[in-house]
Amino acid sequence: MSDSPRPLRADARRNRVRVLEVAKAVLARDGTAASMREIARQAEVGLATVYRQFPTKEALFEAIVTEQTREIAGQAQSLADDENPGEAFFAFFTYAVTSSTGQKMLVDALADAGVDINAGELGQANRAMLDGAEILLVRAQQAGAVRKDMGMRELGALVSAACLAAERQHWDEDLRTRVLGIFFDGLSPRT
Amino acid sequence: MSDSPRPLRADARRNRVRVLEVAKAVLARDGTAASMREIARQAEVGLATVYRQFPTKEALFEAIVTEQTREIAGQAQSLADDENPGEAFFAFFTYAVTSSTGQKMLVDALADAGVDINAGELGQANRAMLDGAEILLVRAQQAGAVRKDMGMRELGALVSAACLAAERQHWDEDLRTRVLGIFFDGLSPRT
Amino acid sequence: MSDSPRPLRADARRNRVRVLEVAKAVLARDGTAASMREIARQAEVGLATVYRQFPTKEALFEAIVTEQTREIAGQAQSLADDENPGEAFFAFFTYAVTSSTGQKMLVDALADAGVDINAGELGQANRAMLDGAEILLVRAQQAGAVRKDMGMRELGALVSAACLAAERQHWDEDLRTRVLGIFFDGLSPRT
Amino acid sequence: MSDSPRPLRADARRNRVRVLEVAKAVLARDGTAASMREIARQAEVGLATVYRQFPTKEALFEAIVTEQTREIAGQAQSLADDENPGEAFFAFFTYAVTSSTGQKMLVDALADAGVDINAGELGQANRAMLDGAEILLVRAQQAGAVRKDMGMRELGALVSAACLAAERQHWDEDLRTRVLGIFFDGLSPRT
DNA sequence: TATGAATGAGCGTTCATTCAT
DNA sequence: AATGAATGAACGCTCATTCAT
Numbered sequence: 001m002s003d004s005p006r007p008l009r010a011d012a013r014r015n016r017v018r019v020l021e022v023a024k025a026v027l028a029r030d031g032t033a034a035s036m037r038e039i040a041r042q043a044e045v046g047l048a049t050v051y052r053q054f055p056t057k058e059a060l061f062e063a064i065v066t067e068q069t070r071e072i073a074g075q076a077q078s079l080a081d082d083e084n085p086g087e088a089f090f091a092f093f094t095y096a097v098t099s100s101t102g103q104k105m106l107v108d109a110l111a112d113a114g115v116d117i118n119a120g121e122l123g124q125a126n127r128a129m130l131d132g133a134e135i136l137l138v139r140a141q142q143a144g145a146v147r148k149d150m151g152m153r154e155l156g157a158l159v160s161a162a163c164l165a166a167e168r169q170h171w172d173e174d175l176r177t178r179v180l181g182i183f184f185d186g187l188s189p190r191t
Numbered sequence: 192m193s194d195s196p197r198p199l200r201a202d203a204r205r206n207r208v209r210v211l212e213v214a215k216a217v218l219a220r221d222g223t224a225a226s227m228r229e230i231a232r233q234a235e236v237g238l239a240t241v242y243r244q245f246p247t248k249e250a251l252f253e254a255i256v257t258e259q260t261r262e263i264a265g266q267a268q269s270l271a272d273d274e275n276p277g278e279a280f281f282a283f284f285t286y287a288v289t290s291s292t293g294q295k296m297l298v299d300a301l302a303d304a305g306v307d308i309n310a311g312e313l314g315q316a317n318r319a320m321l322d323g324a325e326i327l328l329v330r331a332q333q334a335g336a337v338r339k340d341m342g343m344r345e346l347g348a349l350v351s352a353a354c355l356a357a358e359r360q361h362w363d364e365d366l367r368t369r370v371l372g373i374f375f376d377g378l379s380p381r382t
Numbered sequence: 383m384s385d386s387p388r389p390l391r392a393d394a395r396r397n398r399v400r401v402l403e404v405a406k407a408v409l410a411r412d413g414t415a416a417s418m419r420e421i422a423r424q425a426e427v428g429l430a431t432v433y434r435q436f437p438t439k440e441a442l443f444e445a446i447v448t449e450q451t452r453e454i455a456g457q458a459q460s461l462a463d464d465e466n467p468g469e470a471f472f473a474f475f476t477y478a479v480t481s482s483t484g485q486k487m488l489v490d491a492l493a494d495a496g497v498d499i500n501a502g503e504l505g506q507a508n509r510a511m512l513d514g515a516e517i518l519l520v521r522a523q524q525a526g527a528v529r530k531d532m533g534m535r536e537l538g539a540l541v542s543a544a545c546l547a548a549e550r551q552h553w554d555e556d557l558r559t560r561v562l563g564i565f566f567d568g569l570s571p572r573t
Numbered sequence: 574m575s576d577s578p579r580p581l582r583a584d585a586r587r588n589r590v591r592v593l594e595v596a597k598a599v600l601a602r603d604g605t606a607a608s609m610r611e612i613a614r615q616a617e618v619g620l621a622t623v624y625r626q627f628p629t630k631e632a633l634f635e636a637i638v639t640e641q642t643r644e645i646a647g648q649a650q651s652l653a654d655d656e657n658p659g660e661a662f663f664a665f666f667t668y669a670v671t672s673s674t675g676q677k678m679l680v681d682a683l684a685d686a687g688v689d690i691n692a693g694e695l696g697q698a699n700r701a702m703l704d705g706a707e708i709l710l711v712r713a714q715q716a717g718a719v720r721k722d723m724g725m726r727e728l729g730a731l732v733s734a735a736c737l738a739a740e741r742q743h744w745d746e747d748l749r750t751r752v753l754g755i756f757f758d759g760l761s762p763r764t
Numbered sequence: 765t766a767t768g769a770a771t772g773a774g775c776g777t778t779c780a781t782t783c784a785t
Numbered sequence: 786a787a788t789g790a791a792t793g794a795a796c797g798c799t800c801a802t803t804c805a806t
Contacts, residue, residue, distance in 0.1 A: 011805085012769060033224065035796060046771040048799080057797065150373075157370045161356035165348055168355065179348045182341075186377025203786075226779060237788040239782090248780065393784085394790060415606065417775060428792040430778080439776065532755075539752045543738035547730055550737065561730045564723075568759025585765085608800060619767040621803090630801065 016053045019043045024064055028167060032061070058115060062122055069125040072096050076132025086145025089136045090184055096133075097162040097180065147189045158183060207244045210234045215255055219292065223252070249306060253313055260316040263287050267323025277336025280327045281375055287324075288353040288371065338380045349374060398435045401425045406446055410549060414443070440497060444504055451507040454478050458514025468527025471518045472566055478515075479544040479562065529571045540565060589626045592616045597637055601674065601740075605634070631688060635695055642698040645669050649705025659718025662709045663757055669706075670735040670753065720762045731756060 022043040026034045036057055040047040054060035075095050082088035117126060130152065137155055140146040162183065166176060213234040217225045227248055231238040245251035266286050273279035308317060321343065328346060331337040353374065357367060404425040408416045418439055422429040436442035457477050464470035499508060512534065519537055522528040544565065548558060595616040599607045609630055613620040627633035648668050655661035690699060703725065710728055713719040735756065739749060 015769085036798085037796075047797095048772075049770055051798070052769065055798090149369075153366060154369055154373065157356055157360065157362065157366060158373065160360055161352035161370070164355035164359065165352035169348065169351055171348065175344060175348060178340075178345055179352070182345065182349065182374070182377040184377070185379075185381065186373040186375070188376075190376065191382060206787095227781085228779075231789095239788055240786085242781075243786075246781095397790085418777085419775075429776095430793075431791055433777070434790065437777090531751075535748060536751055536755065539738055539742065539744065539748060540755065542742055543734035543752070546737035546741065547734035551730065551733055553730065557726060557730060560722075560727055561734070564727065564731065564756070564759040566759070567761075567763065568755040568757070570758075572758065573764060588766095609802085610800075613768095621767055622765090624802075625766075628802095 012053075015043075015045055015049055019045065019050050019053055019060075020064060020067065023060055027061070027064065036060075062115060066122045066125050068100050069122065069129050072100060073125055073129035073132050075099075076129060076136055080132060080135050080139075085136070085139035085143040089140035089146060092133065092136050093159065093184075094180055096159050097166060097176070100159075100163050144189060146187050150187065158187075203244075206234075206236055206240055210236065210241055210244055210251075211254060211258065214251055218252075218255070227251075253306060253311075257313045257316050259291055260313065260320050263291060264316055264320035264323050266290075267320060267327055271323060271326050271330075276327070276330035276334040280331035280337060283324065283327050284350065284375075285371060287350050288357060288367070291350075291354050292358050335380060337378050341378065349378075394435075397425075397427055397431055401427065401432050401435055401442075402446060402449065405442055409443070409446065418442075444497060444502075448504045448507050450482050451504065451511050454482060455507055455511035455514050457481075458511060458518060462514060462517050462521075467518070467521035467525040471522035471528060474515065474518050475541065475566075476562055478541050479548060479558070482541075482545050526571060528569050532569065540569075585626075588616075588618055588622055592618065592623055592626055592633075593636060593640065596633055600634075600637070609633075635688060635693075639695045639698050641673055642695065642702050644672060646698055646702035646705050648672075649702060649709055653705060653708050653712075658709070658712035658716040662713035662719060665706065665709050666732065666757075667753060669732050670739060670749070673732075673736050674740050717762060719760050723760065731760075 019039065023034075023039045026039050026042060030038070036050055037047055039060075040050045043050070050060070054063060072095070076092055079088040079092050082091075115122075117123065133155060134152055137146065137150065137152070141148055141150065162176075162180065165171070165179075171179070210230065214225075214230050217230050217233060221229070227241055228238055230251075231241045234241070241251070245254060263286070267283055270279040270283050306313075308314065324346060325343055328337065328341065328343070332339055332341065353367075353371065356362065356370075362370070401421065405416075405421045408421050408424060412420070418432055419429055421442075422432045425432070432442070436445060454477070458474055461470040461474050464473075497504075499505065515537060516534055519528065519532065519534070523530055523532065544558075544562065547553065547561075553561070592612065596607075596612045599612050599615060603611070609623055610620055612633075613623045616623070623633070627636060645668065649665055652661040652665050655664075688695075690696065706728060707725055710719065710723065710725070714721055714723065735749075735753065738744065738752075744752070
């Protein structure tokens, strides 16, 4: 966690962050058809600078997905021993939908492009996220907050659905709250 | 503005239908990145024949969406006076998700491209579909089968979510049934 | 040998020939680093027209080499039963050097690019050329016009050497005659 | 214009030599398409260090060619008063072909790029080499070892031819010996 | 002085669209 | 009416070269 020994890379680091941020936004807007040139233009860096940080378009996508996946995995972990498992689970679900806007699209694009989603850093992050999510799900079920006939497949499907629709339809916060409310009611145990 | 008589268009009509069918399949497989040339090849017609029927790629997309929207609108209409409003509503929801696989992607592509989704034949079809859906929703609510705090916005969001996720993740029938089950439980009136 | 049944392709055919011609010249001048754009520009056709005829740069190279190889093979064949084997052999050698300007460079470029030089139409043409050359060589040796310790390897090396140097140094006819004269003296049987 | 003193350039000198060596090898392998970055990487120096020594890629090429030309000129000089002019000439020819592998390609690349081959240090080296070669040629002719109707143009053409073909076809030592044998027989006086 | 990050021109290739046949 | 050849803009990517550290 100490400062790295190379102060030279201050600008390079800033450029990387900037490119990632812009790329996230551009991809959310234009989908995977977004061009590297457009990303470079909006990040106000040269085209080759993007390529220095991310040697292919695919690598850029993968970096974005990996970053977001890690964030979600981290959130799962910090909720793992929450004293209220039900609330923790629903909070995680909401966080995942809110933060992973556009991610599923990228994951699919990567899969289409033949990237092994379970390999490398992305695979690691993915497993961490899934493991964390499963813990939250099981604890919520044990606490009686979530119906028992739910598995990871259903959870993944629901989260994906919400992510994709929120992304493409630009859900505002109000709509998201109401739709997730419906989801959560559906997830409650049947009385 | 009157429909012109069509004495010679027997083969042209057949070509149009054929191109539409093939385009639907190709787009479902390759997404909106599918090329006009590929569609022409698979339809076994010349490239310019496709362009005669659909002056731009966008127009072809629009035609597909319009057709599918009309089908869904028709389904809503035929369920409009079903004697069991609750069943009718859920059947319609399921039909919409099942049949419009790949459609949402197109709608978004159109919207991205600046097409006014409410204009022209597509707008007409869209309004018919929404009107039909609203009737089904209201009747189901009046019958006590669907919670009262649902509006068309929530309905659209839910249908979209299911369509997009089903499309991108290749839900099998079993998973779709289970996920829609959760949706429908969430839509039931709170007891 | 009859006219092909498609008169439509008159212009396409002319473009193909034109592109091939220009490409031969451009490649002779700029080497394999010549750009497709430059070829298109000089041929006064659109870039995509070049690609319609030759789907990759490699394919264009291969087409050129194949064409030239065929011409040389044809020349070998028509000299195969010449009544003066010595003259026939030397005439063939001269023809090969004169006509295949720049070819060796392309062959090597293809080999570098991983093209199997013995496969497909090029391989066929290549074998025909080598077979024809061998016949001429053996006959010349039997007639006492060429030293016996010559094999196809040496022949290939000598022809290549002359081709490459003629190409890169822009030998005029006079110099070519004198240098080939030295070659031919070297090829004569030792007295 | 005077040579500046070089008190501090011990490492710079070493870098220059190292870069030149590596560049020679890389260019022999990858041709003139080799990238400056690759050369820097293999020389284990920074990219800008290469550019400090050689302000352009062209300059690097020129330096390599100049160095090799100087070596050949030196060889010519040391053979200039050999007691056996015929042997000396053929030894020089062989040395030139053997050592200048890859050089002709560079010379041509330079010429294509518009570099005046007769200017600067390269021109000087070139003249020295040609002068030395001419002396060897004339002495060999006077000694009756080489035919009289040979001039520098023919000599240059023959050496180039052998260099280029040896380079591009990866002649092994055996083949080179045999082919040069044919060349030398051709160069002998006609009996 | 040495480094490597940044840059933009250029390359091979694809695609929607137009036009001559 | 139908065809497919022609076109140029755009894309992903690489490279020689410059500049800030």
